[in-house]
Amino acid sequence: MKKILTTLGAVALGAGAAHAGGIDRSGQSTSILFEKGNYFEFSFSRVSPSVSGVGAGTAVSLATPTPLQASGDMAGNYNQISGGLKYQFNDRISAALIVDQPFGADVNYPAGTTYFARGSTASISTMAMTGLLKYRTATNLSVYGGMKYQTMSAKAKVPFLGGTSGIPYKGEASRDAGVGYVIGAAYEKPEIALRVALIYSSKVKHKFSVTESSVLSVGADASSTTEVDTPQSLNLEFQSGVAKDTLLFGSIRWVDWSNFKIAPAVYGNSLLAGAPLVSYPNDTITYSLGVGRKLNDNWAVSASAGYEKADGGFSANLGPTDGKKSLTLAAVYTRDNMKITGGVSYIKIGDALTTLTKDTEPTAANTASSFTKNHAVGVGVKIGYSF
Structure with missing residues (x-):
């Protein structure tokens, strides 16, 4: 019972994370460290967002260039893969290697519309490898930490920045690697499937x-060096048995998006007088709470809800979303050393306004577009094996 309930908590904590605030996609959980014995897992998910809006205003102006014109669906579908290996050296010491895609973006405004951002595209891709070492004391308190190696690349094409010239803005950042670290602590009480973990x-x-x-650079591409810091984050993850065969679980995740920006030299200094290509005005806090239930020796199911507050103000034209609500259903089939988890998430994406000015407070005169009634659906499967 404890094994299958613990599995439900670990799986559902990350469900729905693939369309969280900023460009967050994996949730960066370290739950694999708490699997029993030696363990390997691989997961695959497919996320299909639908994000569209309409130009604001009633008359054409520099701030409202395409009033009442539909943008079309600007959010591309994408896949997420991750995997991990955990090795138990003895009763106290274990280690894990985690591979995931922590951040990403896929923007593709349809070219065949009359909306001002038509034909704009952007992508951000990352891959991270994290090595962790965990020590568990005799009092069920664990401390762990390790290093992260991460690669990242990005590119964008924004035709509307060319005005009537017909020459779009284009920028491409070649793949770069960086190093960070992870530290965490946890307390467990196995007899009631209790675990509380804090991870930075x-x-x-x-x-x-x-x-x-x-x-502004016709005839010669401009080359420069741009520094980008993917954000620091803090996860609080918890689970506990609350009745026979029943588990309560949840998480709180804070991400420091207010200090994240991508600001290439030509885009910022020449086109928009210092404005970054991608930035977010506020940090995000994402909440998740759910319940899992063991049905028999092989099957267990769970349901969880997620919430991320909308901040208001303006969102970026390359990321016109603000907040979210989500519902995730999952099932786990366990047989011998193998367990297979399947799940589906429905995410209601928060309404957003965009602007073509530097204003931060929306008004009728400075709002370029309004994005409403958007959503995403994610489906995924995870295969785990103990050895």
Whole structure:
């Protein structure tokens, strides 16, 4: 019973994370460290967002260039993969290697519309490898930590920044690698499946070689160096048995998005007088709470809800979302040393306003578009094996 209930908690903590605030995708959980004995897992998920809006205003102006014109769905579908290996050296010491895609973005405004951002595209991709070492005391208190190696690349094309010239802004950051660290502590009481864990993940510094072209650099691409720090974060994860065959679980995740920005030289200094290509005005706190139930020796199910507060103000044209609510259903089948988890998440994406000015407070005169009634669906499977 304890094994299958613990599995439900570990699986559901990360469910729905693939469309959280900023460009957060994996949730950066370290729950694999708490699997029994030696253990290997691999997971795959597919996320299908639908994000569209309409140009604001009633008359054409520099701030409202396409009133009442539909943007079309600008959020591309994407896959997430992750895997991990945990090895138990003895009763006190264990280690884990985790591979995931912690951050990402896929933007693709349809070209065949009359919306001002038509044809704009952007992508951010990351891959991280984290090595962790854990020590568990005789009092069930654990401390752990390790290093993270992360790669990141990004590119964007924004036609509307070329005005009437027909020359779009283009920028591409070549793949770069950076190093960060992870530290954590946990308390467990196995007889009631209780675990409370606190995990800190540091920021990771990247120094990109960036190539840009725009209406201001016709005939010669501009090359520069741009520094980007993926954000630090703090996860509080918990679970506890609350009745026979029943587990309560949840998490609180804080991410330091207010200090994240991508600001290439040409885009910021020449086109928008210092404005970054990607930035977020506020940090995000994402909450998750759920319940799991063992049905028999092979099957268990869970349901969980997630919430991320909307901040208001303006969102970026390349990321027109603000807050979310989610519902995740999962089932685990366990047989011998193998367990297979399947799940589906529905995410209601918060409404957002965008602007083409530097204003931070929305008004009728400075709002370029309104994005409402958007959502995402994610499905995934995880295969785990104990040995």
